[in-house]
Amino acid sequence: MGRRPIVGGNWKCNPAEISKLDGLVANINACDTSGCDVYVCPSPLHVGLVYNKFTNGACVAPQNCNFKGCGAYTGEMAVDQMVDMGMKWCLIGHSERRGEFGLPTPVESSELLATKCKYILEKGMKCIYAIGEPLPIREKGIDAVLAYCVEQLTPFKDILDPETVVLAYEPVWSIGTGVTATPEQAQETHAAIRKWISENVSPKCAEGIRIQYGGSANAKNAPELSACADVDGFLVGGASLKPEFDVDVSAKS
Numbered sequence: 001m002g003r004r005p006i007v008g009g010n011w012k013c014n015p016a017e018i019s020k021l022d023g024l025v026a027n028i029n030a031c032d033t034s035g036c037d038v039y040v041c042p043s044p045l046h047v048g049l050v051y052n053k054f055t056n057g058a059c060v061a062p063q064n065c066n067f068k069g070c071g072a073y074t075g076e077m078a079v080d081q082m083v084d085m086g087m088k089w090c091l092i093g094h095s096e097r098r099g100e101f102g103l104p105t106p107v108e109s110s111e112l113l114a115t116k117c118k119y120i121l122e123k124g125m126k127c128i129y130a131i132g133e134p135l136p137i138r139e140k141g142i143d144a145v146l147a148y149c150v151e152q153l154t155p156f157k158d159i160l161d162p163e164t165v166v167l168a169y170e171p172v173w174s175i176g177t178g179v180t181a182t183p184e185q186a187q188e189t190h191a192a193i194r195k196w197i198s199e200n201v202s203p204k205c206a207e208g209i210r211i212q213y214g215g216s217a218n219a220k221n222a223p224e225l226s227a228c229a230d231v232d233g234f235l236v237g238g239a240s241l242k243p244e245f246d247v248d249v250s251a252k253s
């Protein structure tokens with residue numbers, strides 16, 4: 001029984017110019033999505049400009065949402081608005097939003113993120129939940145890495161479901177650094193997360209849930225990472241803004 005791979009392109013707060021969006025959309029539309037789910041996370045300002053431009057089944061997944069819907073929530077993006085626009089997926093928990101880069105953004109706890117996820121699921125959408133450890137934890141070894149990820153996963157224990165939630169394992173030390181986890185590191189970590197899910201949620205959930213790898217993934221390293229049994233696709237940042245993004249997709253198809 002195979003898990004259908006899933007590859008996401010997180011454009012983060014890019015591009016600066018609207019004029020570049022057509023090219024980025026064309027990039028995505030050139031991907032063969034027959035063997036792989038594909039989603040794109042445009043910047044909040046650009047979501048509304050591209051959400052209905054994908055012709056090959058690729059979906060738009062905003063990079064954040066609130067957990068209260070529409071109303072007096074200045075600066076927020078409501079799941080209810082996403083539903084109305086026909087969106088199916090939303091990304092939450094990215095380390096850049098959790099505040100791990102020391103940016104002046106509010107720190108989003110895993111408990112808050114579980115509340116967001118519940119709201120997303122209640123509204124009939126699906127959720128990509130990003131987790132992953134910073135460098136000092138990685139340096140302590142796999143047990144510390146797993147413990148860190150388990151802390152992020154625990155508030156999600158009751159809502160992990162292969163049909164509606166995808167996990168994106170994104171070690172913070174590999175994001176935007178050019179330092180990719182080795183296939184051995186990625187496989188070991190993904191397998192450990194899956195084992196934890198098997199023991200703490202259910203073997204069925206563990207077998208079915210998709211775990212993407214994210215962190216300096218690109219056309220060059222995608223084939224090797226793709227070969228790992230527990231890596232079910234990628235969440236790609238910088239490389240998703242490049243024409244070679246289709247290689248990341250096809251590596252997993």
Ligand SMILES: O=C(CO)COP(=O)(O)O
Nearest residue numbers: 010175176215216237238
């Ligand atoms: O954060 C990421 C995707 O969400 C990964 O970013 P990079 O691929 O640029 O390292």
